[in-house]
Amino acid sequence: MPVSIKSSREIELMREAGRLLEITHKEMEKALRPGMSTWEINKIGEDVIRSFGCIPSFLNYNGYPASICVSVNDEVVHGIPSREHIVKEGDIVSLDAGLIYQGYHADAARSHIVGGTGSEEARKLIEVTRQSFFEGLKYAKAGNHLHEISAAIGAYAESFGYGVVRDLVGHGIGTHLHEDPQIPNYAQRRRGLRLAAGMTLAIEPMINAGTWKVCWLDDDWTVVTEDGSLSAHYENTVLITDGEPEILTLTGAGA
C-alpha cells in the first residue's frame, strides 16, 4: 500500500485523536499504584477511551483480548491484562494504548515505574528508551529518509549497551492502526522511504536492558526478553511537516 498523505481535515481529526489518547495515558499513569491488577489498569484506560465516545482500537485486533497492552518488567509489549497479575512497587509497567476518533487512529506507549522510584537500572532504561525516540525524531522531517530515524534510535540505545528489539517495528497510522511504512528501530542497509509532509507515523522504540532477542509466551501475544532482562517501550503518533514534526500524542493535554 502507498504511504498515505493526510489532508488538513484528516490532520485535524488525528490531532484530536492524539490529544484524547494523551489524556487516556495521563489518567492511567495517575491511577497506577502497587497492588493493582493489570486488568484494572486496562479497565481504567478503556473507560476513559469510551468516555470520549472513542473506540479502543486494540480490542479484538487480530484477536487481542483487551484495550490496553500492559507489559511488566521483562515483558516487552502486548502483555495481556489479567486479574491475577498484581503489580508491585518498582515494577516497570509499559502501557500501550490506541483509540479511534471519527475514523482516525492514535497510538502511543509509555513505560512507568510502579510507586515512582524503582531501581537505578529501571529508571535509566526508561529514560534512554524515551530519549531514543527523540533522537530518531530529529530526522523526522520532509525530504529526509525514513531509515535515518531508525538508525538514530538504534545507535543511541546501543551506545548504552542496550538491546534494540528487531522483531517488532513502528508503522504508518491513519484510518488504520497499521499502515505502511514499517519503521524499524535500528540501522537498515537502505535509506528507506523519502518522508513527505502529511505522513503520520507511530514511532515506537522497544529497548531491552540485555539482549535484543525476544520470545513469545504460549498465549501467542506476550513478547518477553529472551534473557529475562527488563524492557521499556515509548511511542508517539507523529505528523511529518516541512519543518519540525508535530507529536500528536504529546501536547501537554491531561497533565
Ligand code: MF3
Ligand atoms: N501499539 C501496538 C502497535 O503499534 C498495537 C498493539 S497490537 C494489539 O503495534 F493487538 F494489541 F492491538
Ligand code: CO
Ligand atoms: Co504502534
